[in-house]
Amino acid sequence: MTPDHRKDAPSPHGPPTPTVASSWRTVARALRPRLSRAQLTAGVLSALLGFALVVQVQANRDVGLAGLRQDELVRILDEVTQRSDELEREAADLRRERSELVTGSDTQRAAQEAAEERAVVQGILAGTLPAEGPGIELTLTEPQGKIPAHVLYNVLEELRNAGAEAIQLNDVRVTASTYVIETEDGVEVDGRVLEAPYRWRVIGDPGTLTTALDIPGGALASVRNASGRTNVTTPDLVEVEAIKEARVPEHATPVPPESTD
Amino acid sequence: MIAVLGLLVGAAVGLLLEPTVPSVLQPYLPIAVVAALDALFGGLRALLDGTFNDRVFLVSFLSNVVVAALIVFLGDQLGVGTQLSTAVVVVLGIRIFSNAAAIRRHLFRA
Numbered sequence: 352m353t354p355d356h357r358k359d360a361p362s363p364h365g366p367p368t369p370t371v372a373s374s375w376r377t378v379a380r381a382l383r384p385r386l387s388r389a390q391l392t393a394g395v396l397s398a399l400l401g402f403a404l405v406v407q408v409q410a411n412r413d414v415g416l417a418g419l420r421q422d423e424l425v426r427i428l429d430e431v432t433q434r435s436d437e438l439e440r441e442a443a444d445l446r447r448e449r450s451e452l453v454t455g456s457d458t459q460r461a462a463q464e465a466a467e468e469r470a471v472v473q474g475i476l477a478g479t480l481p482a483e484g485p486g487i488e489l490t491l492t493e494p495q496g497k498i499p500a501h502v503l504y505n506v507l508e509e510l511r512n513a514g515a516e517a518i519q520l521n522d523v524r525v526t527a528s529t530y531v532i533e534t535e536d537g538v539e540v541d542g543r544v545l546e547a548p549y550r551w552r553v554i555g556d557p558g559t560l561t562t563a564l565d566i567p568g569g570a571l572a573s574v575r576n577a578s579g580r581t582n583v584t585t586p587d588l589v590e591v592e593a594i595k596e597a598r599v600p601e602h603a604t605p606v607p608p609e610s611t612d
Numbered sequence: 613m614i615a616v617l618g619l620l621v622g623a624a625v626g627l628l629l630e631p632t633v634p635s636v637l638q639p640y641l642p643i644a645v646v647a648a649l650d651a652l653f654g655g656l657r658a659l660l661d662g663t664f665n666d667r668v669f670l671v672s673f674l675s676n677v678v679v680a681a682l683i684v685f686l687g688d689q690l691g692v693g694t695q696l697s698t699a700v701v702v703v704l705g706i707r708i709f710s711n712a713a714a715i716r717r718h719l720f721r722a
Binding site for chain 2: 375388395397399400401403
């Protein structure tokens with residue numbers, strides 16, 4: 352290994368600096384196959400290194416948890432345990448939230464159903480909803496002479512007493528606030544002048560209603576006394592389809608419910 | 613030439629035999645490989661410096677490997693095996709880089 356003596360910079364101390372060309376020459380010389388002790392040693396050691404390198408690379412490729420140290424395994428186990436604890440907690444939270452939501456929606460649905468039912472009942476009572484059901488149809492005709500308002504009102508009162516739930520007189524829905532007055536044009540009911548024949552459509556127990564109307568000296572008797580004709584039928588289904596606009600109360604407000612604690 | 617051939621032959625043998633690393637050696641083999649790489653680069657640098665000596669190469673190769681494994685073993689016994697392997701890899705890596713830089717300067721003047 353004699354370095355080339357055409358040096359770039361002569362240095363009096365230390366080994367002479369080899370040039371690029373001499374370095375390449377050194378490499379080429381080393382690459383030339385010669386059976387020297389140095390070459391053999393390098394070859395054997397390189398073979399050892401190559402072998403170990405490949406073995407390690409292959410072992411590393413399919414290494415699972417088996418190749419890890421104890422403290423690493425403990426750390427991984429800790430992490431996994433912690434993670435699963437967190438997930439467990441999260442799952443419990445979500446389950447609780449879900450059950451709360453389910454209960455909440457059940458309560459809400461029950462409240463809504465109750466409210467709807469109440470709305471239906473009150474709609475029928477207030478006359479804002481059409482109604483149908485068993486009942487009677489009563490027709491009053493006046494072949495001679497007028498039936499006065501108070502006689503009609505008498506009939507209405509009798510029907511109410513007999514438990515009528517929804518009443519329609521001609522095309523007027525009769526409710527708690529309905530009035531019947533005598534005017535010059537005729538009988539006026541809730542601001543509408545009605546003409547004979549007066550057709551009552553009444554929902555209620557047909558038996559009770561007919562019995563109540565037919566009492567001697569009762570409603571129908573007074574109609575006949577006023578020279579009117581009466582005709583009562585009990586169809587299977589009576590339809591009360593006239594409705595009344597509900598007036599929003601202007602002065603009255605509900606009493607707030609008393610606290611029960 | 614024989615060194616390069618030896619490297620290839622060793623790799624081929626490793627590929628063909630596919631030996632499993634004994635679990636006792638498992639923590640030390642990667643460090644030993646890195647140490648051997650360091651020795652190899654050191655030898656190449658010495659060759660270019662004109663100071664290559666096969667005995668020195670042999671001894672440095674084996675001692676590098678043994679010392680690296682020993683340090684890791686000691687670290688495992690002390691409970692700082694992971695950190696110490698990292699330290700050894702870092703130091704050997706720095707040496708490999710500086711050797712590679714020296715070789716590069718020899719061959720390319722850059």
